[in-house]
Amino acid sequence: MPALTSPPSLLPLYARAAVTGPLHRGDTLPDSTYTLADQAISRAHLQAYADVCGFRVSDVLPPTYLHVLAFPLSVALMTEAAFPFPLVGLVHVNNVITVRRRVTADETFSFSVRADNLRPHPAGRQLDLLADVTVDGETVWTGRSTYLRRGGASSKDGGKRPRTELGPQQGPTVQLRVPGDVGRRYGAVSGDRNPIHLHPLSARLFGFPSAIGHGMWLAARTLASLEGRLPDAFTNEVAFKLPVPLPSTVSIGAVPVDGGWDLDVRAARSGKPHLAGTVRRS
Structure with missing residues (x-):
């Protein structure tokens, strides 16, 4: 140990x-x-x-x-x-x-x-x-x-899953502009300096057309949009979907439910999913 x-x-x-x-x-x-x-x-x-x-x-x-x-x-x-x-x-x-x-x-x-x-x-x-x-x-x-x-x-099928059609994003929603340098800024504070997050040139070496945002930055930013409305004790579960290209604009959807929130984060323009999650009082 x-x-x-x-x-x-x-x-x-x-x-x-x-x-x-x-x-x-x-x-x-x-x-x-x-x-x-x-x-x-x-x-x-x-x-x-x-x-x-x-x-x-x-x-x-x-x-x-x-x-x-x-x-x-x-x-x-x-x-x-x-x-x-x-x-x-x-x-x-x-x-x-x-x-x-x-x-x-x-x-x-x-x-x-x-x-x-x-x-x-x-x-x-x-x-x-x-x-x-x-x-x-x-x-x-x-x-x-x-x-x-x-x-x-x-x-x-090599692990490919059938695509499922997304319904309309549930609201209310918040439009958030994600700046191009957020990967470097979050990498500096978190220590997660994976090259795919830092610069378009280093991201292209791994097959990405641009740098992409950290999943845990997006999870944190989504919870920050609910600050002041979260229970003192809760469980937050998120599934990371498609990467967030940098820069871009995302739409954060949060639906109040009994005991918490349902979360749905998508690309503002295309509607492609980036994060799905829940907050439940514990």
């Missing part, structure tokens, strides 16, 4: 991932749990995160903020020699966070991250990275990030 004394530095981990990627092969997940105890919040970092994601600066942490602090532990785990897949090429397809109570910037947090539930998927294989955050032994926040490794699909 790797017990860390400080957050791992992401740049060396990314360098290791680039060099050792072809060596990652296997059918089992490592049983490691990465832990990091007694972490204080940097007010400057919190403000930078709030600024790029559209949250008000407050003593209460944005619901997605602890995901960013747990992310370096996830990368450390995914670059372990025993991890079965290269880090480059993993696709973040789904995310679930549960906020157990309001958490504030003056608290001290301990983190643990582990991998779980390697399973087949029509387009390859999926796995979950599970993050738990505690304060004085009390679990205050949990996260489940689901990643897809494409390839080796067992279905006859």
